Amino acid sequence: MMAAAAWRSLLPVIMISIFMVYEEWVSFPSCKCLPSTTYNPDKHVENVDDSLEDLKVMMVANLLLLGSEAGFVNLYFRDYYMSKFFKKSFQSLNPDMLLVLGDVSAKGSELSRTKWLSVLHQFDNMLGPFLDLPLHVILGDRDVGECSGLCANSVNWIARNFPGLDSSGCGAFKISNISFVSLNAVALLCGNNKLRFDVEKAIERESVDLQMEIEGMDEANNGFGMFSEMSNDFRWRVNAMKSGSGPVLLLHFPLYQSGKTHIAEGSTFRSLIHRAKFQLQHSASNMAFLNHVNGIYACFSGTGPYDLSQTVPPNATEYIFHALKPRIIFSAHTQEFSDHTHPDGTREVTIPAMTWKVRDDPGFIVATFQRNKSAVSVTYCSVARESHILIAYTLALVLFLFFIFVSNTLEPKGLS
Template sequence: MALVRWGLKRQNFHPLRRRRRALLLKLTVVIISVLLFCEYFIYYLVLFRCHWPEVKTLAHGGRQEPVLKAMFLADTHLLGEIRGHWLDKLRREWQMERAFQTALWLLQPEVVFILGDIFDEGKWSSDQAWADDVQRFQRMFRHDSHVQLKVVIGNHDVGFHYQMSKYRIKRFEKVFGSERLLSLKGVNFVMVNSVAMEGDGCIICSEEEAELREISRKLNCSQEVPGSSQCDREPEPRLPLSAPVLLQHYPLYRASDANCSGEDAAPPEERNVPFEEKYDVLSREASQKLLWWLRPRLVLSGHTHSACEVLHPGGAPEVSVPSFSWRNRNNPSFIMGSLTSRDYALSKCYLPFEDTVLTMYGAAAGFLMILILVHFEHLPSPFLCGWKLCRLHMRR
């Protein structure tokens, strides 16, 4: 009799163990699938919709004018050791790394410009903290040798004007370079340290303005006929005949974001808040200097974390690039530019929305809870009956 009871217990035990294994397998499959989709595949799915804009090209000497493919992003704000919580770092930096690496793989840009505020605590970080932040940045934004990565100084990288020092600027330039003028495929880019455009005559400001005046002279020389001026005595070759693209962190002066629109513009309640000169935007005087010296055909800036398009006096358009990080926006994005020496076309590429990913995780958690409750038959009778009918139908 005892043997019979023992045999019955074994028969009941095996189905129970199989059911538990089946539940564990289902939970594992759901969790892994959701993680892979939300942390990896969603970036390919979203960025696959982005395409390079078409730009008009002219033929020169039987050859088409070359087109430069450039990506512009801003305000990555890698967290530091003081204000950076480890979970915040992990979540937001993984998002930026996956977005950047996916964009490189899918879009194949030739050059990437980051318009300042690479770091969040560069303005006060120690040398060791700076080295750690740089190492993380180089891992996240790694790229092949045929892709150029250029970085513009932001206020969080070296400090606001009265925090800025030559030491911090040299520390930044040692890693990211000090060039202010770059020519690629006949397109001239001028990268300005807009933090130094205070206009108060400080040593750093004076040096920055002197360098910009020299760049202005070179740009003017490129427009003159060879043999007609002192520009021919220059040892360096002339720049391509092309109005420059101005890249900087601070936007040029505008009163507010009142005229900005779009889903990634500033929230409606913030658009009419007046901007403070030399803090939110450059001063009127500094903006006029840059427009007069450089006469850019396009201005790209960051700093506000929101999108905006402005037409400045003289016809120079400015595009403020939104932040690339979930920490600053729910809907980060970057700008894709197709540029020639005479023309350009821009388009915007959105990254996955953070609330979309969080909603997916919430839905997955709810589904897992239902699986567990169904397994232990803790759901209300009508729901459990419907679940069993659904499973029966699927088996057929």
């Protein structure tokens, strides 16, 4: 009888201890280094500073925080675990910097400034130890709204709350001799508006700065007034920079993609065409699908405002490649991971959503920029599935009730 009573009294402690160990273990990310898909014909790099260390950057996207509108499940379950995932990722990966590629808020474009402040407070609490690292956040369509509701004043106010962004939501910075440029890709989808013109100015400014840095002040000034009419929407400055010699480009929307693309989740790769077939089969109606196709066609036309699509329009994409010659591109928005190589050999990595609100298996990217200035290794990291955590909770509850039942059943036998 005494043994049964002691076992029953220790049972809650044992169960809680086991679950705490499980929770600690499951909070660490599972990471896999991906093979490089980038073709770089110029392997020689001059003026390498051997004293520079590799730069390890953790990149997340689509946090979709709700702030003061978060319910019990989101606040005390989903956001709680996401905070633990950030903490354990920081401990295990030891990154040098954190990049957030848009959609910090689930519906920021609909929020008042007071409610936006609650989102920012929740954002700071979730990041935890990352607040001590260099941080850069770019704006997504859920943060600032779609084209019909895009407001320059709202974008300016939101951008002021994140470090390194100008009034249009663009930014540029250098860390460990690696140059980064972030663009407000939402504005590039929205036709002729002030924000789009401001983004174009930011692109042109960075292009001139890069040419001055690479070619020297005199050569850059000689080409300052030379333009080429290569698009109905853009007047492009002549750029003699080599492909891949520019900065690391950060966007919320992926650039327009042609050629070979793979979507990967962990070790599973799926062709992009399968995704297109899935969308066709599961579209709400044929008319809805035709409207989607018409929206994409409008992006190709190059005239008038762009419908909000999944990628930056082709002419804006070509303009970005011409002006910036990006070394590598990181984007988001699709909520899935993909690794794409553009026709000029530039690699674009799309970062998956880091939330259980839109997918069962969130993930993020760790990019390591090596000191030879050319090689970039990309590691895909996944965190625990929400379904697995829920199954663990259910099993723990069932086992706890089972042991209580067994201990209560054995107690009368001990008395007889």
